Amino acid sequence: MRARGLTKAFGDVVALDGVDLAVSRGEIHGLVGPNGAGKTTLLGLLLGLTRADGGDLEVLGRPVRRGLALPDGVAGFVDGPGLYPALTARQNLDALARLRGDGPAGVADALEQVGLLGVADDRVRGFSLGMRQRLGLAAALLSRPLLLVLDEPANGLDPAGKAQVHRVLTRLAGQGTAVVLSSHRMDDLAALCGTVTLLATGRIVFSGPVGELAAGADELDYRLRTSDPAAARVIAAGTPGLGVLPGGSGPQREGDVLLVRARGPVLDDLVTRLVGAGVGVRELAPVVAPLEAAFLALTAAAARADGSHGEGRR
Structure with missing residues (x-):
């Protein structure tokens, strides 16, 4: 996927201000930034949940314009997966597969991949946050995505659950899937992502290899x-x-x-x-950690620069 000059505002609040982003097949790309930086808005654009006010967006080789749906092959979630708490994990995925016109053949495999096959017939209302995140990932896997977009996929995961999710994402990337994920956890970014984009106040303050960002930390x-x-x-x-x-x-x-x-x-x-x-x-x-130190330094510098431009941003 490729974005050029994306802008998005909600009233007089600027969420994205000229954002460029390119993610290739087989790449795991991390989005990081403080709360309100524009990460969720950008992920929503990639999933077709909202439309940009300006700029160009190309997903899986096709331009995305207002009123046009995203091409098949895009999956993921923003602000947590949408699930039916009264249904079991298996029933949730079965319902989703039927909505897509697919049979239930891939449901058990998706649940096994994320380590939830043993609780497939438990109601989702009893699931922990981490289990819900993994079930959301299983739902995304049903479509065999070529672009996978995830908002805080490691949120609420214990070490075993995090390792399970990391294995799934690494395997998908090895098969050619482009993965874009947001995270507040620097260790996740360092372990998973080859490249990272750091957003602050709706603008990109760094985009490139993770190692290059970490090397940018001063003393x-x-x-x-x-x-x-x-x-x-x-x-x-x-x-x-x-x-x-x-x-x-x-x-x-x-x-x-x-x-x-x-x-x-x-x-x-x-x-x-x-x-x-x-x-x-x-x-x-x-x-x-060097990655976290670079994050703190760059976001602080961006906030100072934004404040020096007046109070137009909210």
């Missing part, structure tokens, strides 16, 4: 746990390039953990110095 705070905290503190304090953390100067200490701020090369120097002094490094990890 990060790191937790350092060693076999000799006292010696590590002395060595860290003498390592050039370690930044000053808020609320103090030099490396800060939390129990047996040192908190240091640095870029990658400075960390390499620190580890070399520690090992050379016979201090064992047991943990060295960012306090905030």
Whole structure:
């Protein structure tokens, strides 16, 4: 799918402001941004739930214009899947298959793929949020989509459910399905997506490979746990390039953990110095993941820039 210059407003509230997006077959593309950034509106456009005010949208090789339905092969959900709580999981999918003119042959397979075959005959009203999300994914699988659009598919999932969903999406992408998903979970984006688009106040502030976004993070705070905290503190304090953390100067200490701020090369120097002094490094990890740090920095910069343009946006 390809979008060029998409705009959408609800009254005087601008939801999308000149958004460009391209997702190829077999690609899992993530949408991320703060609440109100325009993610749900963009997903709704891709599913044909609303129409853009301006710009061009092409889905599965066909232009989408006002009054024209999306081509077959597009599936997904926004704001959670639409389900009948009084029906069982199997009955929900059976009803959907009949509406599409299909038989129930693929229902059991879809339920098995998302790990719900064992509760197929339980009423949906008793399902947890994560189970409902997985049932919504099963409903989308019935149409064998070429473009799958999902709004927070990992919402409410436990680790086993998340792994199940990840396997399904990875397999679909391997078969050539283009997947577009939104998520507030940076770990999901890092694990699933090859590319990501970051929206803020209706505009794109980054679009490209996930690794490129993570690499854009500036200095990060790191937790350092060693076999000799006292010696590590002395060595860290003498390592050039370690930044000053808020609320103090030099490396800060939390129990047996040192908190240091640095870029990658400075960390390499620190580890070399520690090992050379016979201090064992047991943990060295960012306090905030690089992807999340880049997200916070870019969205904050976008909010400042938007505020400097006046109060036209709401």
